[in-house]
Amino acid sequence: KAELRAQYPEKEAYDSGTLKVSDIHTLKYWQYGISSGNPVVFVHGGPGGGTSVRDSRYFDPAAYRIILFDQRGSGESTPAAELKENNTWASVEDMERLRKHLGVDRWVVFGGSWGSTLSLAYAETHPDKVKALVLRGIFNLRRKELEWFYEDKGGACMMFPDYFEDYRDFIPRAEQKDMMGAYYRRLTGDDEKVRLEAAKQWSRWEMATSRLYIDDNYLSKAEGDKWSLQFARIECHYFINGGFMESDTQLLDNVGKIRHIPATIVQGRYDIVCPMETAWLLHKRWPEAEFFIIPDSGHSAVEPGTTSRLVQAADKYKDL
Numbered sequence: 001k002a003e004l005r006a007q008y009p010e011k012e013a014y015d016s017g018t019l020k021v022s023d024i025h026t027l028k029y030w031q032y033g034i035s036s037g038n039p040v041v042f043v044h045g046g047p048g049g050g051t052s053v054r055d056s057r058y059f060d061p062a063a064y065r066i067i068l069f070d071q072r073g074s075g076e077s078t079p080a081a082e083l084k085e086n087n088t089w090a091s092v093e094d095m096e097r098l099r100k101h102l103g104v105d106r107w108v109v110f111g112g113s114w115g116s117t118l119s120l121a122y123a124e125t126h127p128d129k130v131k132a133l134v135l136r137g138i139f140n141l142r143r144k145e146l147e148w149f150y151e152d153k154g155g156a157c158m159m160f161p162d163y164f165e166d167y168r169d170f171i172p173r174a175e176q177k178d179m180m181g182a183y184y185r186r187l188t189g190d191d192e193k194v195r196l197e198a199a200k201q202w203s204r205w206e207m208a209t210s211r212l213y214i215d216d217n218y219l220s221k222a223e224g225d226k227w228s229l230q231f232a233r234i235e236c237h238y239f240i241n242g243g244f245m246e247s248d249t250q251l252l253d254n255v256g257k258i259r260h261i262p263a264t265i266v267q268g269r270y271d272i273v274c275p276m277e278t279a280w281l282l283h284k285r286w287p288e289a290e291f292f293i294i295p296d297s298g299h300s301a302v303e304p305g306t307t308s309r310l311v312q313a314a315d316k317y318k319d320l
């Protein structure tokens, strides 16, 4: 069994700043590694998940100029959990605003889960700005993907019936046929207490199902008031709107625009949050992209086999 690669050691950011991207939204960003390095931008998940210093450690700090940013309403971007002017295509253009603000010509784009969605949307819109793509836990927000995970329709609920029960039964039975709609009404309602409880229930469901082995530390993320409101409100807002896509398969249909770009796709075999079918469909439409199925991984990037493949992929593109 080949030696598993670990992430690079943690280093301090050499720069950080804010960028006003609309009348409402200001983004926070950080830079790690070396300013003269090969630029890479990390695209976080959720949406609404925000970044952490851990996300900088997939990349060799002696070779890369590592750019992390919190998307609209996420992490340290302000206003926190704001849904107005918050959508996929605004975030695609935010990446362009950030790229120009930092004086980057072209960059490696690296994202997992929702981060893979936004990375694909960005690359298909601005293919000439992308040196390479590293995508993990492929998520296209197709209706069947959303229903699989968030509705009581024989999907993830059959794999984690125990945790699903808490997520489902927070909603009155009469509303359980449309869980995303029921949660959205509560996450955007006037009652702060209900909003927060809905946010924690929603977030707990995802944290419980993100790893092959349920990780209590990971679960504890869902207990944070601010984080769970950002994560749940922004996720549910994007999902209720089908990711603001023109069609259910827009990202798959437009892969032809990016097939020339060097790329690596990494997918956990036992990913319950973003089941492997979407990665498989992407692979079939994009045979040139390297495709790795991690046999003992769930959804999260922190599964050892997944982390190892992601570090190897980043190493592969470090001198582009």
Ligand SMILES: CNCC(=O)c1nnc(C(C)(C)C)o1
Binding pocket: 044, 045, 046, 047, 048, 049, 050, 112, 113, 114, 115, 139, 206, 210, 235, 273
């Ligand atoms: C349906 N959401 C998938 C996603 O993007 C995601 N899952 N976990 C995360 C965090 C790592 C940000 C918690 O993001």
